[in-house]
Amino acid sequence: MSGALLSVEDAVVDLPTPRGNLRAVDHVDLAVGAGKTLGIVGESGCGKTMLSRAVLQLLPKKAKLSGRVMFNGQDLTTLSAEKLRKLRGRSLAVVFQDPMTSLNPVLTIGTQLIETIQEHLELDLAQARQRSIELLAAVGIPAPEQRLAQYPHQLSGGMRQRVAIAIALSCEPQLLIADEPTTALDVTIQAQILDLLAREQQRRHMAMIIITHDLGVVAGRTDEVAVMYAGRVVERAPTPALFKQMRMPYTEALLAALPKLDVAPHTPLPAISGRPPDPTRPMKGCSFSPRCRYSAGRCTTEKPRLSPAETQEHLYACFHPIAAGVGA
Amino acid sequence: MLQAASDPLMKVENLVVEYSVGGKTIHAVSDVSLEIARGETLGLVGESGCGKSTLGRAVLQLRQAVSGKVLFDGHDLTTLKGEPLRKMRRRVQLIFQDPIASLNPRRRIGDIVAEPLVIAGVRDPEERARRVSDVLSAVGLDPALVSGRLPHEFSGGQCQRICIARSLVLNPEFVICDEPVSALDVSIRAQILNLLEEMKARYGLTLLFIAHDLAVVKAVSDRVAVMYLGRLCEVGPSEQLFARPAHPYTALLIEAIPVPDPDVRPTQSVPVGEPPSPIAPPSGCRFRTRCPRADARCAGEVPELRVVAPGQFAACHHPLI
Ligand SMILES: Nc1ncnc2c1ncn2[C@@H]1O[C@H](COP(=O)(O)OP(=O)(O)OP(=O)(O)O)[C@@H](O)[C@H]1O
Ligand SMILES: Nc1ncnc2c1ncn2[C@@H]1O[C@H](COP(=O)(O)OP(=O)(O)OP(=O)(O)O)[C@@H](O)[C@H]1O
Ligand code: SF4
Ligand code: SF4
Ligand SMILES: [Mg+2]
Ligand SMILES: [Mg+2]
Numbered sequence: 001m002s003g004a005l006l007s008v009e010d011a012v013v014d015l016p017t018p019r020g021n022l023r024a025v026d027h028v029d030l031a032v033g034a035g036k037t038l039g040i041v042g043e044s045g046c047g048k049t050m051l052s053r054a055v056l057q058l059l060p061k062k063a064k065l066s067g068r069v070m071f072n073g074q075d076l077t078t079l080s081a082e083k084l085r086k087l088r089g090r091s092l093a094v095v096f097q098d099p100m101t102s103l104n105p106v107l108t109i110g111t112q113l114i115e116t117i118q119e120h121l122e123l124d125l126a127q128a129r130q131r132s133i134e135l136l137a138a139v140g141i142p143a144p145e146q147r148l149a150q151y152p153h154q155l156s157g158g159m160r161q162r163v164a165i166a167i168a169l170s171c172e173p174q175l176l177i178a179d180e181p182t183t184a185l186d187v188t189i190q191a192q193i194l195d196l197l198a199r200e201q202q203r204r205h206m207a208m209i210i211i212t213h214d215l216g217v218v219a220g221r222t223d224e225v226a227v228m229y230a231g232r233v234v235e236r237a238p239t240p241a242l243f244k245q246m247r248m249p250y251t252e253a254l255l256a257a258l259p260k261l262d263v264a265p266h267t268p269l270p271a272i273s274g275r276p277p278d279p280t281r282p283m284k285g286c287s288f289s290p291r292c293r294y295s296a297g298r299c300t301t302e303k304p305r306l307s308p309a310e311t312q313e314h315l316y317a318c319f320h321p322i323a324a325g326v327g328a
Numbered sequence: 329m330l331q332a333a334s335d336p337l338m339k340v341e342n343l344v345v346e347y348s349v350g351g352k353t354i355h356a357v358s359d360v361s362l363e364i365a366r367g368e369t370l371g372l373v374g375e376s377g378c379g380k381s382t383l384g385r386a387v388l389q390l391r392q393a394v395s396g397k398v399l400f401d402g403h404d405l406t407t408l409k410g411e412p413l414r415k416m417r418r419r420v421q422l423i424f425q426d427p428i429a430s431l432n433p434r435r436r437i438g439d440i441v442a443e444p445l446v447i448a449g450v451r452d453p454e455e456r457a458r459r460v461s462d463v464l465s466a467v468g469l470d471p472a473l474v475s476g477r478l479p480h481e482f483s484g485g486q487c488q489r490i491c492i493a494r495s496l497v498l499n500p501e502f503v504i505c506d507e508p509v510s511a512l513d514v515s516i517r518a519q520i521l522n523l524l525e526e527m528k529a530r531y532g533l534t535l536l537f538i539a540h541d542l543a544v545v546k547a548v549s550d551r552v553a554v555m556y557l558g559r560l561c562e563v564g565p566s567e568q569l570f571a572r573p574a575h576p577y578t579a580l581l582i583e584a585i586p587v588p589d590p591d592v593r594p595t596q597s598v599p600v601g602e603p604p605s606p607i608a609p610p611s612g613c614r615f616r617t618r619c620p621r622a623d624a625r626c627a628g629e630v631p632e633l634r635v636v637a638p639g640q641f642a643a644c645h646h647p648l649i
Pocket of ligand 2: 347348349354355356374375376377378379380381382383540606
């Protein structure tokens with residue numbers, strides 16, 4: 001995609017493990033423009049977090065990354081550690097599933113916010129403090145002034161995630177990556193946090209990547225969705241097309257396997273048999289083939305490439321795609 | 329008050345369970361009454377910390393209740409002791425949320441599944457082996473392949489199958505499933521939910537199915553009970569409850585679920601705020617600090633569970649129906 005704020009080009013992440021090389025991310029291409037939200041969905045272990053860490057250049061030390069990560073015209077894989085550190089607080093921000101990953105347990109909320117702000121913006125203490133209060137209020141924290149003196153453990157999980165979001169937003173980033181920001185939270189709190197992210201994203205015209213395993217989370221809150229399976233993007237489309245004209249059997253199976261509120265109790269769920277492949281044992285054919293009900297012919301010997309369907313925006317990697325218009 | 333059909337296998341009456349932490353009392357379960365009919369699945373939903381697991385543990389007598397009764401097949405488990413209690417307990421089993429953590433990492437699968445038989449005094453090794461083999465096959469595992477292996481060789485979904493096998497090996501009548509699929513991936517979740525339904529039919533089980541995911545609960549439950557901060561808000565037949573919730577909290581929970589359909593705009597009406605502390609729950613209706621319908625009466629008077637529709641009960645002064 002030209003003119004994208006972020007584009008990931010042919011990214012591969014390899015991790016050495018005792019069982020052999022583990023390919024966590026396998027030739028992934030992605031792009032997201034300013035003001036847009038991209039959803040990345042997939043089951044546990046499919047490589048969502050490794051992909052986002054590749055974007056942030058925060059991979060484990062032993063990991064090997066190839067490919068390019070273009071952000072604002074520069075390739076992040078070639079930047080110095082110092083330049084990256086600046087960029088991360090300032091233009092590129094991240095919110096993790098567990099807010100304690102980004103919060104320091106021994107510092108007050110106020111110290112953490114003020115330090116982050118002062119590190120990246122030219123503000124004096126009073127201004128930084130004022131800004132912290134505004135941010136906490138913006139993310140829906142009651143009595144923000146009093147909160148500045150509190151420690152993370154004195155807050156509930158939902159409140160901590162709000163603080164983590166406030167810190168992530170504090171320097172007006174151009175891109176926010178939210179890696180399962182609500183998975184650990186209750187539904188009512190989840191809805192509040194997702195609303196908050198959507199509101200701030202629009203207000204700031206920020207680009208956002210939401211990573212989740214919940215198709216429900218991406219359906220109403222993203223412009224585009226990439227479905228990952230075994231390290232690869234297997235289908236990518238504008239959100240309405242993905243749900244209404246899905247072409248990839250895995251996407252269809254994933255959606256079908258979800259329990260739904262409008263189905264009568266005791267209706268057997270169309271489960272996907274088996275489980276995802278071992279990422280240290282590369283497969284010759286389509287990695288979904290052992291579980292795919294359409295698998296035939298080349299599926300077990302050749303890897304389908306991610307390529308466009310009817311439109312340039314809708315890509316899928318499958319030899320026997322579901323007929324257009326079916327599967328909604 | 330009679331909630332279920334005429335033949336309740338499990339009846340919980342005015343159950344109160346508390347914890348004391350640092351001199352303070354946590355009101356984990358407050359005056360909860362429930363009935364579960366023979367052969368029925370009752371779903372229990374509510375947000376983290378509302379007391380679901382505590383209720384489950386108190387039913388099994390793994391946690392002592394402050395007051396109230398737990399009548400299983402007519403016997404009050406809270407007053408039973410020693411051998412009679414052990415006998416009753418065999419008929420009641422529990423499946424946990426974290427399948428991997430609930431299996432002893434150093435024991436072989438065959439021994440793990442046989443353990444309840446050993447405890448129950450089944451002495452004949454051949455009979456034990458036969459029953460273990462039967463139940464492993466029933467949950468979709470090959471006994472010859474899995475019996476000699478250790479838990480770490482299995483995925484989360486397979487570990488949950490093993491836990492289910494272990495809980496069924498004594499042929500229980502009543503099984504409490506505490507978030508049995510929460511730790512599992514979507515594709516595996518459906519397999520395990522289907523398996524639980526099959527096992528229920530095959531072994532003639534009655535289930536208390538605990539989860540925080542309403543769609544998961546609906547998939548397997550005949551009736552659903554909704555809890556908030558230690559109290560029961562609403563109970564009713566699944567379809568009816570989801571179609572026409574009477575309690576504002578049930579309605580909020582339903583509205584907050586993300587729906588996998590891009591045409592359904594996520595609701596923006598979920599009120600900001602979180603459940604208050606169970607150490608000092610609000611007076612009157614415990615939901616009132618987040619309820620859009622709350623008024624003075626809600627602060628002053630605890631709402632009783634009342635009939636709002638056939639088979640449907642809600643504890644609210646101003647129900648939606
Ligand atoms: N530090 C690490 N060292 C080696 N392998 C790792 C490491 N972290 C993750 N992996 C492996 O890399 C693969 C991709 O993991 P990743 O964390 O990206 O998955 P994910 O899609 O984010 O899953 P989840 O939904 O569970 O967060 C998995 O097979 C995982 O086991
Ligand atoms: N052993 C314990 N000691 C002290 N407090 C406890 C203990 N177990 C639970 N609690 C408290 O009791 C209340 C009810 O907890 P419980 O685990 O029953 O909730 P739950 O509905 O099962 O939540 P979750 O969905 O998170 O599993 C909570 O406030 C919890 O912090
Ligand atoms: S390529 Fe073959 S195995 Fe893979 S998803 Fe398509 S039909 Fe199924
Ligand atoms: S009793 Fe009052 S506060 Fe409680 S749910 Fe009903 S209307 Fe809301
Ligand atoms: Mg992850
Ligand atoms: Mg629990």
